[in-house]
Amino acid sequence: QKEVEQNSGPLSVPEGAIASLNCTYSDRGSQSFFWYRQYSGKSPELIMFIYSNGDKEDGRFTAQLNKASQYVSLLIRDSQPSDSATYLCAVNGEYGNKLVFGAGTILRVKS
Amino acid sequence: NAGVTQTPKFQVLKTGQSMTLQCAQDMNHNSMYWYRQDPGMGLRLIYYSASEGTTDKGEVPNGYNVSRLNKREFSLRLESAAPSQTSVYFCASNIKDPGEQYFGPGTRLTVT
Numbered sequence: 726q727k728e729v730e731q732n733s734g735p736l737s738v739p740e741g742a743i744a745s746l747n748c749t750y751s752d753r754g755s756q757s758f759f760w761y762r763q764y765s766g767k768s769p770e771l772i773m774f775i776y777s778n779g780d781k782e783d784g785r786f787t788a789q790l791n792k793a794s795q796y797v798s799l800l801i802r803d804s805q806p807s808d809s810a811t812y813l814c815a816v817n818g819e820y821g822n823k824l825v826f827g828a829g830t831i832l833r834v835k836s
Numbered sequence: 837n838a839g840v841t842q843t844p845k846f847q848v849l850k851t852g853q854s855m856t857l858q859c860a861q862d863m864n865h866n867s868m869y870w871y872r873q874d875p876g877m878g879l880r881l882i883y884y885s886a887s888e889g890t891t892d893k894g895e896v897p898n899g900y901n902v903s904r905l906n907k908r909e910f911s912l913r914l915e916s917a918a919p920s921q922t923s924v925y926f927c928a929s930n931i932k933d934p935g936e937q938y939f940g941p942g943t944r945l946t947v948t
Contacts, residue, residue, distance in 0.1 A: 733876065759935040768926055768939035769879070813878060817935060822867075822886060823894065824935055828878035 728752060729816050731827035740836045744801040748814030748827055751795065758790055758797045759815040763829065769813055773799060804834045838862055840940035842927050848946045849917040857912040857943050859927030867930050868910035869937065870894075870902060872923040879926065885910055917947045 730749045738744045746760075757776055761769035775781045775788040775797065787800040797816075801808055814827040840861045849855055861868065869884040871894075881894030885904040899921060901913045910929075914921060924944050928937040 729878075757935045768942050770939070771936055774935055815879075815935060823869075823881055823884060824937065825881075825895075826871075826879040828876055 728825045729814055729827035731812075731814050731830045733828060734831040735833050736830055737833045737835060738804050740804060740806060740834055742804050742834075744804045744808065744832055744834070746799040746801075746812050746814075746830050746832065748797045748799075748816075749795055750797070750814075750816045750825075752816065752825075753792075753795065755816045757817040758788070759824070760786075760788060760799045761813040761815060761826075763811045763813060765810070801832075804832075806834050806836050808832060809834050840927055840929055840938050842925075842940035842943050844943060845941065846944050848948065849914075850948055851918060853917050854913070854915050855917065855945075856914075857925055857927075857945075858909070859911065859940055860909045861927075861929040861938070861940075862908065863929065863931070863938065864907070865929035865931045865938070866907070867932070868904065869928040870900075870910070870912045871926045871928065872896065872921075873926060873942075874923050882912065882925075914945075917945075919947045921945065922947045 760773040762772045763769040773788040775790045781788045785802045789798045811829040813829045815824045843858045870882040871879040883902040885891045888907045927940040930937045
């Protein structure tokens with residue numbers, strides 16, 4: 726079983742809609758959760774992080790964490806074509822000093 | 837302020853050849869990481885260095901060696917390249933928290 730699971734997609738949403746990206750993890754001791762965005766042919770860049778249960782909002786992005794269910798999600802409101810990318814979920818590893826990445830979800834926003 | 841830089845950007849090797857991938861950061865970060873990214877596999881950690889003078893294995897270290905030359909530079913060496921090492925290699929760094937990592941532009945390596 727992979728430590729961090731994501732649906733590979735592609736997830737297709739129309740422009741202006743809400744995109745919902747999901748991630749589950751296996752290590753109950755994980756404390757930190759991150760979302761990276763990666764455009765095709767580019768390197769990953771951090772867009773959100775969350776440490777506590779609940780929601781964290783930053784502009785059009787909302788990260789949601791449920792540690793009991795070992796589930797973290799990213800909502801993108803008012804999706805734009807420029808949001809089309811692969812979104813990588815990352816969780817801190819066993820000893821807290823390494824990240825474990827999911828395989829990523831491809832998001833396509835159609836205008 | 838260039839952030840994280842990597843050289844070369846592209847490389848083609850024949851099986852059995854060796855090469856070193858270079859990484860440097862100018863953000864005074866303590867920790868540095870080497871990942872490989874393959875289609876459908878996400879990013880997998882090869883080696884990391886929590887501070888100057890220390891290195892540790894990640895998830896997929898076989899076939900690789902690393903050197904933390906100083907606080908700025910962290911190199912990855914392939915002693916005898918194999919086709920299974922065809923991948924995109926990313927270097928990353930951060931100051932303390934493991935998650936807020938800054939990535940270099942990547943090196944696309946093909947081993948024939």
